[in-house]
Amino acid sequence: MSTLLLFDDTSPDLIPADAAIIGYYVDGAYADGKAIAAKFPRAQLVGIATNAAHDADVLDDEADDATDAQVYDWLNRQIARKVYRPVIYKSVSGIDQLMLTMNANKFARSSYRLWSAHYGAGQHICGPDSCRLTKTECDWTQWTDTYNGESLDASLLSDEPFGPAAAVKPTGDRAQAQALLGDIVSASAKLAVIIPQLPQ
Numbered sequence: 001m002s003t004l005l006l007f008d009d010t011s012p013d014l015i016p017a018d019a020a021i022i023g024y025y026v027d028g029a030y031a032d033g034k035a036i037a038a039k040f041p042r043a044q045l046v047g048i049a050t051n052a053a054h055d056a057d058v059l060d061d062e063a064d065d066a067t068d069a070q071v072y073d074w075l076n077r078q079i080a081r082k083v084y085r086p087v088i089y090k091s092v093s094g095i096d097q098l099m100l101t102m103n104a105n106k107f108a109r110s111s112y113r114l115w116s117a118h119y120g121a122g123q124h125i126c127g128p129d130s131c132r133l134t135k136t137e138c139d140w141t142q143w144t145d146t147y148n149g150e151s152l153d154a155s156l157l158s159d160e161p162f163g164p165a166a167a168v169k170p171t172g173d174r175a176q177a178q179a180l181l182g183d184i185v186s187a188s189a190k191l192a193v194i195i196p197q198l199p200q
Contacts (some may be wrong), residue, residue: 004126004157006046006140007147012039012131021161023153026056028065031040046161048089049074057161058087058115061098068094068101075112084163084178085113087140092118092126095134095163107128 007015008023010030015022021044024036028050036045049056052070059066059074066074071088078086089174090098095116102112116126116138123144127137140157147154 002156002158004160006155006157006161008046008048008153009151011151012036014150015040016148019043021157023048023058024153025050027051027054032138044161046087052129055081055083057083058089059089061088061094062117071098071101072105075107079111084161085111085115085139087115087119089115089142091118092131092133092138092141095126095138096138098135109136113159115140115142119144125156125158154175 004021005019006021006023007019009015010032010065012032012035017035019040020038020042023046024033024038026033026047026049033045035046038041046058047056048060048174049058049060050065050073052066052074055078057078059071061068061071075086075088078173088098095114098114102109114136116134116143116185118124118126118133121131123137125141126134128135129137139159140155142153145151145153
């Protein structure tokens, strides 16, 4: 199982000092991007919008925030901005209803991610083979709001927030050395095949 954890809270002081992935709000009463960035300079920061008029990595689709009907415009806007698989956050009880909207609007499942909220079932990612409360496999699940006994939200992620890291293309002497090493490995493989066939 994945060990990628995302923490988010209205109080940054409750987030573990070594947290690698942190959610922050881009709008609303708890907008805290600057405070989170200053306190956790090495963490990956995931922006969460509670209002569909605002751009972010995640749209919070729940009571008093965004709605299923607002997902269409928001998601298309994030895709146009080249956001990597924008995320829709919703209680697990509403995931299947949300999927009716997503499918009706012909959003490819690979173009977005589902972040469910489901407490009380332990650390898991919601889906038909885990908690069985949704017919659709989610990508992330916020499985507790009391992590380590604190009033702290924690989510299990199935992938990196911003996608797989791009491979760094070697340059200069390093590139030549790697090419030479590749030639040596290739030649060794050929010899391993030829030598046993030589007469004794």
